[in-house]
Amino acid sequence: MIPRRMAATMLAAGVALGASAQSSPEAEIAKYREALAAGNPAELWEARGEDLWKQKRGPKNASLEACDLGKGAGVVKGAYAEMPRYFADADRVMDLETRLAHCMVTLQGFRFEDATKRVFGAGTNRSDFESLAAWITSEARGTTMNVALAHPKEREAYQLGEKMFYFRGGPHDFACATCHGESSKRIRLQDLPNLTEKAGAQLAYTTWPAYRVSQGELRTFQWRLNDCYRQQRFPDLKFASDASIALTTFLARNANGAAFNAPAIKR
Amino acid sequence: MADPMRIRAAERDGVVNVKILMSHEMETGQRKDASGKIVPAHFISKVTATHQGKTVLSAQWGTAVAKNPFLEFNFKGGKKGEKIAVTWEDNKGETRTDETTIN
Amino acid sequence: MKTRTSATAIFVGIAAIAAGCASMSDQEASQKALELMKTSFSERGQAKLDRLDQDETQKLCSKPPALELSKEVATRIEKANLDSIRYPADGMLLGDWKSGERIAQSGIGKQFSDDPKLPSGANCYACHQLSKAEISYGTIGPSLYNYGKLRGTSEPIQRYTYGKVYNSQAFTACSNMPRFGHNAILTEQQMKDVTALLLDPNSPVNQ
Numbered sequence: 001m002i003p004r005r006m007a008a009t010m011l012a013a014g015v016a017l018g019a020s021a022q023s024s025p026e027a028e029i030a031k032y033r034e035a036l037a038a039g040n041p042a043e044l045w046e047a048r049g050e051d052l053w054k055q056k057r058g059p060k061n062a063s064l065e066a067c068d069l070g071k072g073a074g075v076v077k078g079a080y081a082e083m084p085r086y087f088a089d090a091d092r093v094m095d096l097e098t099r100l101a102h103c104m105v106t107l108q109g110f111r112f113e114d115a116t117k118r119v120f121g122a123g124t125n126r127s128d129f130e131s132l133a134a135w136i137t138s139e140a141r142g143t144t145m146n147v148a149l150a151h152p153k154e155r156e157a158y159q160l161g162e163k164m165f166y167f168r169g170g171p172h173d174f175a176c177a178t179c180h181g182e183s184s185k186r187i188r189l190q191d192l193p194n195l196t197e198k199a200g201a202q203l204a205y206t207t208w209p210a211y212r213v214s215q216g217e218l219r220t221f222q223w224r225l226n227d228c229y230r231q232q233r234f235p236d237l238k239f240a241s242d243a244s245i246a247l248t249t250f251l252a253r254n255a256n257g258a259a260f261n262a263p264a265i266k267r
Numbered sequence: 268m269a270d271p272m273r274i275r276a277a278e279r280d281g282v283v284n285v286k287i288l289m290s291h292e293m294e295t296g297q298r299k300d301a302s303g304k305i306v307p308a309h310f311i312s313k314v315t316a317t318h319q320g321k322t323v324l325s326a327q328w329g330t331a332v333a334k335n336p337f338l339e340f341n342f343k344g345g346k347k348g349e350k351i352a353v354t355w356e357d358n359k360g361e362t363r364t365d366e367t368t369i370n
Numbered sequence: 371m372k373t374r375t376s377a378t379a380i381f382v383g384i385a386a387i388a389a390g391c392a393s394m395s396d397q398e399a400s401q402k403a404l405e406l407m408k409t410s411f412s413e414r415g416q417a418k419l420d421r422l423d424q425d426e427t428q429k430l431c432s433k434p435p436a437l438e439l440s441k442e443v444a445t446r447i448e449k450a451n452l453d454s455i456r457y458p459a460d461g462m463l464l465g466d467w468k469s470g471e472r473i474a475q476s477g478i479g480k481q482f483s484d485d486p487k488l489p490s491g492a493n494c495y496a497c498h499q500l501s502k503a504e505i506s507y508g509t510i511g512p513s514l515y516n517y518g519k520l521r522g523t524s525e526p527i528q529r530y531t532y533g534k535v536y537n538s539q540a541f542t543a544c545s546n547m548p549r550f551g552h553n554a555i556l557t558e559q560q561m562k563d564v565t566a567l568l569l570d571p572n573s574p575v576n577q
Contacts, residue, residue: 025505039337043273044290123292159394163403168428170421171480171555172548179510181435187496187508196434216292216334229411233480234421236414243410246403 025189032267042134042211042263045218049135052128058108067103069096069136080140081260084249086151093157095248096136097129097222098240119239120223123216133209133220140260145206147253154249157242161250164243165195170233176247178232180204190267195251202258205251210264218263221248274367276351283345283369285316285324287338287353295330313356314338318345345369400432417482427451431544444543452540454552455533463528463565470567471574473560474500480555490555492535492564497547500567501574510546518569519576532565 053064053076069079070087084095090102097119104115121127149155168175179187180195194200209220219227225244229237237244270290277284289311296308308330316324323342345351352366394402407422424432427447430439439447457463472491479490494500497510500517521527534541536551550556556564567573 038339039286039288041288041290041335041337043288044270044335047273048270156394159399160403160406163399163432164407166432166434167403167407167424168432169424170417171553173428173431173553174548175432177434178546182510185508185510187510188506190508192510211335213333230481230483233417235411235417235419236482238410238412241410243403243406246406 029189036213036265040211040263040265041216042138042209042218042265045131045134045211046138046263047135048126049131049133052132053135058104058110060107060109062107062109064100064103064107064132066107067100069099076136076139078140078143080137081143081145082147084147084154084157084245084252086153092242093151093153093245093249095221095240095245095252096133097220098245100129100132100136101240116239120219120226121217129222130209130218130220134218134263137209137260137262141262143260145202145252145255145258145260147249147256149249149253157246157249158253160243161246161248164247165250172233174232174234176228176232195254198254198257201251201254205255206258206261207264207266209262210266212266214267269361269363272353272355272363272365274351274353274365276345276367276369278345278347278369282341282343283318283351284341285339285351285353287316289336289338289355289363291335291355291357293330293332293334293336297330309357309359311336311355311357315354316340317352317354318342319349415482416480416484416486427539427544431539439543447543448540451537451549451552452533454549455536455540456551457529457532458558458562463532463562464523464569465559465562465564465566467563467566467570467573467575469560470563470565471501473556473564474567475504489557489560492550492556492560494564494567502577503574514568514575517575518571518573521569523569523571528565528569531568532561535561535564 056063066073068074068087068089069076070082070085071077071079080096083099084093086093087099087102094102101112101115104110105112108115116129118125118127119129121130147154149158165176165180168178175181176195179185179192180200183194183197183200185192185194193204195204205221208224209218211218222239222244225247226237226239229235272290273288275286291311292309293311294306294309296305298306300306310330310332311328314324314326314328315322324340326338328336347369349369350366351369352364354362354364356362404422408419411419411422413419427450430443430447433439474492474494476491477493477496478484478488484490494514495504495507497508499507499509499513499515502515517531518527530541534547535556537549538545538547539549548555550564551558551561568575570576
């Protein structure tokens with residue numbers, strides 16, 4: 001792989017000479033990413049999410065503004081950088097999406113099954129979770145990742161998440177580590193972050209949620225894990241399941257110390 | 268109804284830079300759904316931007332523009348505090364207008 | 371093949387710090403993680419929950435690379451997987467490289483989103499360079515460009531190549547590569563076609 005900075009230099013040289021013939025696939029991809037970064041449609045989801053957070057909804061006709069994301073009721077700023085975390089009121093470690101579902105149930109009076117009917121949006125059928133997560137994570141942009149593992153259940157989630165990361169199964173024998181256990185690898189032309197190293201874990205985790213240009217949708221970390229497991233040939237990872245939270249805890253903790261930088265934009 | 272646009276307009280040295288994000292499916296009419304049926308074309312066909320009621324940009328669009336389009340342009344003569352309005356119209360006749368204040 | 375450093379002690383140290391003093395034993399954690407997964411996945415399409423039931427090889431290979439496989443365990447894995455290889459009854463190992471190229475390009479098969487009635491691909495290009503023409507190739511596995519040109523098409527090479535596609539772990543314990551024959555991802559004819567893609571002198575791999 002060509003280091004990012006070198007790819008950028010090559011790109012500049014390519015432009016200066018007007019010679020696209022000598023441009024590498026990596027440089028072309030760098031050029032494409034640069035073009036994308038200008039206007040990130042994730043903002044459309046952020047705007048919807050902020051509205052949703054404040055809207056009175058559900059059988060109890062309540063907004064989510066009293067939802068405690070871990071830093072006190074209604075505190076959104078920076079909350080995502082400390083999640084997943086243990087919530088005493090639920091006696092459970094929760095990631096953002098799980099906590100939002102919890103608040104929809106407890107504050108707004110939705111049944112869990114109704115609240116989680118559409119967790120991944122498709123076109124005009126939007127997911128409230130994707131919009132809410134877009135806004136809430138945007139309120140953590142620039143915050144330093146700090147998943148504390150202060151509670152024993154958080155430490156247990158981390159340990160089990162690590163086990164899941166290396167768990168090989170299914171007809172293809174794939175684990176998360178198959179693609180994300182070594183540095184400087186790619187699948188087809190797509191760079192693969194090494195999630196077992198600090199730099200790779202930080203770069204990957206701090207850039208989700210992301211607007212996926214190929215889908216025209218904003219996707220959250222729950223989607224990221226679900227779709228990785230689909231490609232691993234595993235069954236369907238349940239939304240807000242304990243395994244999804246454990247694996248998220250492992251990956252989020254490994255990103256500690258990095259500045260959170262999402263919603264991002266990806267291919 | 269379609270979701271609102273996100274519009275930013277900033278004036279510097281007499282030039283106003285306008286950035287617009289639009290929420291639209293922009294279906295090309297070339298794709299097929301899971302059952303093999305063509306997904307009908309649905310795209311923004313016309314975009315107009317006005318400054319204090321006077322048109323500063325007018326564009327005709329087709330299916331080559333991506334979903335959730337981003338548009339950026341500059342024009343001369345705008346001042347801080349003045350209004351920019353943007354309207355899109357799609358091939359089904361649906362339309363949406365949003366406005367913002369230059370800062 | 372992956373180089374394994376013997377950083378066992380360091381790794382255990384990191385895990386202990388991260389997990390704190392109340393940590394479970396490694397075996398308890400494995401057991402608990404499996405129980406957690408069993409309740410956290412749901413069956414969908416062709417992907418049933420039995421996909422979480424590991425065979426001996428998968429179990430032994432579910433460890434961080436820092437925990438080095440002992441030579442004895444590696445040999446045991448390779449022996450068991452070698453014994454699983456079934457060569458075609460007709461003795462023919464080389465199929466049609468053109469079909470092999472299509473199989474190498476295709477990444478569908480076995481996902482819950484895939485139609486189980488359609489044949490699976492091998493998705494070789496996801497991890498390997500094969501031909502000069504295809505620039506969209508991955509680097510998880512080694513480049514196989516000129517694979518046959520470098521090795522020739524002798525019978526032992528044919529048998530090794532077919533066997534490697536059938537069950538990669540017969541030759542490299544805990545290889546990242548799927549065991550295409552062993553796990554019935556590809557049919558016998560498809561494996562012959564992929565073998566031909568690698569070995570046939572007319573294949574783009576060997577130009």
